Amino acid sequence: MIVRKGNETLEIRDEAEAINQYTDILKKQGIEAIVVLAHNPTLQTGKADIFDASEMAEKVDDEVDVIFAAHNHVYVDKEVDNKLIVQAYSYGSAFSDVDLELDAVTGEIVKKEAEVVTVYQKDYTPDPTVSAIMKKYEDLIAPIKAEIVGDSMATLPKGYPSTDTFGDFALGNLIADGMKASMNADFAMMNGGGVRAQLDAGEVTFGDLFAIQPFGNVLNKVLLSGADIETVLNNQITDKGLDFHIAGFKYTWDSATNKVVDIVLPNGNKIDPNQEYSVVVNNYMYRNLKYGIGALSTNLEVGPEDLQATVDYVKTLPKPFSYEVEGRIQKESDHGDGSFGPISIEP
Incomplete structure (x- = not known):
């Protein structure tokens, strides 16, 4: 936590500890497919210098299946400790297309794969409703x-x-x-x-x-x-x-x-x-x-x-x-x- 003033009552905990705590709560509710949205960096080969998502994957409960990494704006599509980790560059230039196959009886994820898809924004027509909202404020x-x-x-x-x-x-x-x-x-x-x-x-x-x-x-x-x-x-x-x-x-x-x-x-x-x-x-x-x-x-x-x-x-x-x-x-x-x-x- 960088800006602490005004956030004194927040408890900043280790990511893996926090994920494991809430994973346990979800498991008790019968939830088997768990995805983590994190702003932690990592690399396709190796690890980032701090707060690495790959290290986090090694520490969190095995019921966690997918981790969306971020922060260092690079391509990532790999598995660590049987957890799929993805990151799709930055600024809408790509997105992580993650496909999960669940067991209909147990709810467990039995197959997971991803593709980082490049987005060529010039090839798409902006949604007119969203464009109208943006234009209002742009004007x-x-x-x-x-x-x-x-x-x-x-x-x-x-x-x-x-x-x-x-x-x-x-x-x-x-x-x-x-x-x-x-x-x-x-x-x-x-x-x-x-x-x-x-x-x-x-x-x-x-x-x-x-x-x-x-x-x-x-x-x-x-x-x-x-x-x-x-x-x-x-x-x-x-x-x-x-x-x-x-x-x-x-x-x-x-x-x-x-x-x-x-x-x-x-x-x-x-x-x-x-x-x-x-x-x-x-x-x-x-x-x-x-x-x-x-x-x-x-x-x-x-x-x-x-x-x-x-x-x-x-x-x-x-x-x-x-x-x-x-x-x-x-x-x-x-x-x-x-x-x-x-x-x-x-x-």
Whole structure:
């Protein structure tokens, strides 16, 4: 559970334990055919890094016959411990067609098979009733989406920070700069998974920015010491790569250790581990235990929605504006002379 505020009364349990509890209840009601709809990832070959549906299949009651996996948006059609696991990519590009054969007497599933079917949406005529409902709301929001708030000279791709020598993304820099400006903070950090679309070159509309930040997260400003900022940055580095776009500082990291080497302020000085700095994140990041921001920080101040901060910031930029990779995040590299350290990037 990431956003805990307002959900204090919820009991978050291990998936396998919860499934087994309710499977037992269903079995006592005489139900023999049981399907689990899960938002747990897995892979066709092997397992996902966390919350894997294949591991879950090994732990749950054998009366469970089918598990619908999700989250990592890949093809899955396999059996684990006699449980059929399926996943059909994402965004309606395919669906899992599962066929079950039940024993008419016992109700047991005696045969199960699946096919992941690709959907070519252009070949289908939309349902007119559903289309009419959608059009009603599309027409209502069209003027809001069409508001022009800026003009970008280039297309800014989305993505998590790169593990290349220069790791920052221009779009991530823009968003983090907007967060920092919105709450008048020293620094800002933005999770890469919250950047959901690229920004195309040309006129920038409210709708374009909404597509990039659609979650309605709220900005949180906190105080963190320099040492705690280093801890938080280390927490966002995993074997899969980097997570945070940043503003107000630069840092260098070591890919051999997955640790921060140094953090540098705009004036060229290294961050003071004992000094407190104001840092803007969003509420998802603040409450995410793996980052440690909520536990390490003090003086929480709640700000505007992240989207509004970006809209307001883009409105202040020149028309057209230009954003580029700046070397805010650098990987420690071999200089070719046997020494290691960050590589300078020309302005």
